[in-house]
Amino acid sequence: MGLAIAVVVALITLISTGIFLSHHWWLPHAISTIAPAIDRQFTLTFVSTGIIFVIAQLALAYAVWRFRDGGDTRRAAYSHGNTRWEVVWTTAAAILFIGLNLIGYQIWASVHFTGPEPGAMQVEVWGEQFNWYFRYPGPDNRFGPTHPEKMNDGIGNFLGLDRSHDADSKDDIVTATLAVPVNREVELVLRSKDVTHSFFVRELRLKQDLVPGLEIPIHFMATETGRYEIVCSQLCGLGHYKMRAYFEVMSQPDFDKWLETQAAAQ
Numbered sequence: 001m002g003l004a005i006a007v008v009v010a011l012i013t014l015i016s017t018g019i020f021l022s023h024h025w026w027l028p029h030a031i032s033t034i035a036p037a038i039d040r041q042f043t044l045t046f047v048s049t050g051i052i053f054v055i056a057q058l059a060l061a062y063a064v065w066r067f068r069d070g071g072d073t074r075r076a077a078y079s080h081g082n083t084r085w086e087v088v089w090t091t092a093a094a095i096l097f098i099g100l101n102l103i104g105y106q107i108w109a110s111v112h113f114t115g116p117e118p119g120a121m122q123v124e125v126w127g128e129q130f131n132w133y134f135r136y137p138g139p140d141n142r143f144g145p146t147h148p149e150k151m152n153d154g155i156g157n158f159l160g161l162d163r164s165h166d167a168d169s170k171d172d173i174v175t176a177t178l179a180v181p182v183n184r185e186v187e188l189v190l191r192s193k194d195v196t197h198s199f200f201v202r203e204l205r206l207k208q209d210l211v212p213g214l215e216i217p218i219h220f221m222a223t224e225t226g227r228y229e230i231v232c233s234q235l236c237g238l239g240h241y242k243m244r245a246y247f248e249v250m251s252q253p254d255f256d257k258w259l260e261t262q263a264a265a266q
């Protein structure tokens with residue numbers, strides 16, 4: 001029985017490790033300038049914890065086999081721990097996790113704490129149960145104020161704009177798709193109308209919560225044109241599963257044309 005359990009533990013370990021090594025299910029194609037650093041961090045975390053996982057599981061399999069019941073009638077002796085080894089394990093785990101955090105922190109900070117490059121294009125991202133809206137500031141480059149009491153999805157005033165009174169709102173463009181020009185720095189300002197949502201585009205390697213009452217900026221540069229999916233990755237209610245939108249990366253001329261069409265439809 002001991003041998004059978006040891007073989008099963010070893011097989012589970014080796015097969016699951018093999019699945020990861022084969023990259024059969026792996027990260028989707030990356031299209032942002034920050035992506036290589038995030039993928040490197042991911043791989044570093046995976047490799048270091050993976051090696052420890054394999055060693056620990058194979059040691060478990062060995063112990064199950066080595067100390068199996070062999071009809072020995074001696075009484076078992078109980079160990080009460082080994083302080084020196086406990087200090088060693090705990091210190092090693094602390095160094096590993098704090099080290100990984102320190103390396104990862106720099107990548108995270110480059111998206112969140114350092115501002116975008118000058119000349120970045122600003123877009124507001126709004127989440128509501130269960131839709132996404134995006135707002136471009138228009139030719140004046142300024143977002144008009146939003147009035148919660150004027151928000152009315154029924155008449156298409158999703159963000160509560162008062163275009164007849166607020167000068168800055170007049171040329172604001174509200175869309176259902178997030179389009180950006182390729183190779184241009186973009187700053188997104190994330191806002192929520194109701195509960196916490198999360199903006200996630202796998203190919204950008206970008207995920208950030210939208211928190212009611214906060215305006216959260218993040219920035220990125222997309223390096224390949226194409227159409228990708230935005231999903232809400234924070235369980236936000238019954239319709240969470242269908243809270244999606246498209247993210248399109250276009251050439252600058254295509255983007256200009258697209259924005260013009262959107263402006264005409266306001």
Ligand SMILES: [Cu+2]
Binds near residue numbers: 128129232233235236
């Ligand atoms: Cu949501």
